[in-house]
Amino acid sequence: MKSHRIKVAIIGAGISGLLCACELERLRPYSVVLEKEPEVGGHVRSFVEKGYTYDVGLHLFLGGYSYLIPFLKKAAVRMRYIGEGAVFYHEKKFYRLERKISSILKFRLLDFTDRVKILTTANRILKSDIDYFMRYDEEDFASWCEKNLSRKVLENFYAPVVKSVTFLSPEQVSSGLWLQAEKIRIQERENLAVYYPERDVETGGLSVVSKALKWYCERMGSEVWTNNEVKKIVIEDEKVKGIEYIHEGVEDFLEVPFTVFTGPIINLLNLVSEKHFPRDFRERIKNFKYTHVIAIQIGLDRSITDHRVAILMPNKLVTVAAQILPPYGIVAPPGKSLLAGTCITPSILNKTDDEIMDILIEDLKDPFPEIEDHILWTKVLKIKNAIEAQSPGIMSLKLDTNRTPVEGLYLAGNYANNDNWHSTIEGAARSGHNCAKLIEQDAEVLLTR
Numbered sequence: 001m002k003s004h005r006i007k008v009a010i011i012g013a014g015i016s017g018l019l020c021a022c023e024l025e026r027l028r029p030y031s032v033v034l035e036k037e038p039e040v041g042g043h044v045r046s047f048v049e050k051g052y053t054y055d056v057g058l059h060l061f062l063g064g065y066s067y068l069i070p071f072l073k074k075a076a077v078r079m080r081y082i083g084e085g086a087v088f089y090h091e092k093k094f095y096r097l098e099r100k101i102s103s104i105l106k107f108r109l110l111d112f113t114d115r116v117k118i119l120t121t122a123n124r125i126l127k128s129d130i131d132y133f134m135r136y137d138e139e140d141f142a143s144w145c146e147k148n149l150s151r152k153v154l155e156n157f158y159a160p161v162v163k164s165v166t167f168l169s170p171e172q173v174s175s176g177l178w179l180q181a182e183k184i185r186i187q188e189r190e191n192l193a194v195y196y197p198e199r200d201v202e203t204g205g206l207s208v209v210s211k212a213l214k215w216y217c218e219r220m221g222s223e224v225w226t227n228n229e230v231k232k233i234v235i236e237d238e239k240v241k242g243i244e245y246i247h248e249g250v251e252d253f254l255e256v257p258f259t260v261f262t263g264p265i266i267n268l269l270n271l272v273s274e275k276h277f278p279r280d281f282r283e284r285i286k287n288f289k290y291t292h293v294i295a296i297q298i299g300l301d302r303s304i305t306d307h308r309v310a311i312l313m314p315n316k317l318v319t320v321a322a323q324i325l326p327p328y329g330i331v332a333p334p335g336k337s338l339l340a341g342t343c344i345t346p347s348i349l350n351k352t353d354d355e356i357m358d359i360l361i362e363d364l365k366d367p368f369p370e371i372e373d374h375i376l377w378t379k380v381l382k383i384k385n386a387i388e389a390q391s392p393g394i395m396s397l398k399l400d401t402n403r404t405p406v407e408g409l410y411l412a413g414n415y416a417n418n419d420n421w422h423s424t425i426e427g428a429a430r431s432g433h434n435c436a437k438l439i440e441q442d443a444e445v446l447l448t449r
């Protein structure tokens with residue numbers, strides 16, 4: 001442990017925290033990532049139950065993740081290419097959406113006029129700069145659509161797709177190219193690391209991604225302390241003095257000039273007294289909204305669809321699902337295929353896991369009529385405050401910096417500057433990168449004062 005010489009304390013070993021540590025250059029040997037959970041990864045993590053490893057929710061790695069995917073390669077994570085495009089389910093039919101936005105013209109769900117309308121709108125928005133988006137957002141993009149687009153376009157297209165790609169440029173919009181982390185074992189001996197695909201190991205899926213990033217961080221000189229919860233960020237004279245944290249019931253204090261917070265931004269006010277922030281900054285923090293998510297995994301004794309990319313189902317309880325064929329990343333009970341899905345309907349959150357699964361299976365019988373006859377096992381996971389709600393006006397809330405008004409206190413995570421990749425792993429990764437660069441820049445001034 002090198003606590004006597006630490007200069008940067010990063011709170012949270014999710015993708016943003018780990019990337020922040022990895023991307024510090026000069027300060028990396030003087031940095032530590034503190035994670036309250038026993039495992040790293042935050043939402044990009046797996047958990048073990050009765051000897052099987054499950055992922056915390058379905059995660060799609062899109063082709064446009066031009067920062068994260070090359071970085072993962074550097075950290076020796078091999079990704080398996082699954083396929084391109086996304087599938088859209090509506091009124092008993094599957095429609096394929098491909099990489100190019102112009103493929104919408106072939107999107108037969110909508111009539112020709114609607115297709116042209118949405119295409120021109122999407123292209124106009126996508127080609128514009130960020131100020132243009134902001135104006136749309138301020139005026140409430142949803143109500144603008146309400147006025148200008150037909151109900152059919154709104155319900156069937158705007159909601160699931162335009163909303164999620166609004167802030168990306170056309171070449172970044174690969175609607176569903178996705179990759180899956182292979183099961184990889186990391187073997188390390190005398191500075192030599194070997195990664196190889198593994199058939200029967202305890203680790204797989206998302207945990208491969210976060211464990212490889214942790215390993216990369218450590219090899220590059222940073223430390224990662226799990227089971228360490230930060231309770232308070234101590235500020236004196238409007239500057240960070242250090243952090244109070246707790247490890248196995250023992251409280252401790254770490255003196256550091258730089259601290260990065262990566263948890264949900266609404267929790268920042270539990271660690272820092274409000275009085276240190278100007279009013280507008282406090283209001284922004286309080287206005288962020290998060291959505292609870294139910295992640296499901298269903299093991300099946302046969303494949304139930306030929307589609308291998310994500311299936312968007314905006315009018316269903318499970319809004320996005322994907323069928324994954326063996327060898328899947330997660331180490332779940334054996335089966336011929338696995339259906340993973342995400343549901344953001346708050347009304348069923350209070351029900352038991354069995355009740356939730358019954359409701360969702362009933363709903364899934366529409367796109368997959370035979371599903372019920374092929375289920376081997378099911379898994380339900382409720383994740384509180386999991387993702388940011390993309391409500392109208394969200395752009396004016398987003399922070400376009402990773403600095404806070406307190407000297408030495410920084411933010412990384414989807415709400416902070418992330419090159420407009422909101423609510424994605426790519427965004428988390430970029431915010432970590434951007435934050436690291438700012439700290440290095442500020443350290444030049446602060447540490448030589």
Ligand SMILES: Cc1cc2nc3c(=O)[nH]c(=O)nc-3n(C[C@H](O)[C@H](O)[C@H](O)COP(=O)(O)OP(=O)(O)OC[C@H]3O[C@@H](n4cnc5c(N)ncnc54)[C@H](O)[C@@H]3O)c2cc1C
Nearest residue numbers: 012014015016036042043057059060230263386424425428
């Ligand atoms: C079900 C689900 C599906 C998703 N699907 C996709 C997808 O398909 N594609 C995609 O790009 N994105 C997806 N996302 C979003 C993606 O998971 C997140 O954007 C990303 O993981 C956020 O990373 P983060 O580091 O910012 O935050 P987190 O992953 O939340 O990490 C924050 C970490 O900080 C720790 N922490 C918090 N407070 C403290 C404290 N006081 N002391 C110590 N540690 C603390 C937490 O334990 C956590 O590990 C999905 C999210 C969910 C929940």
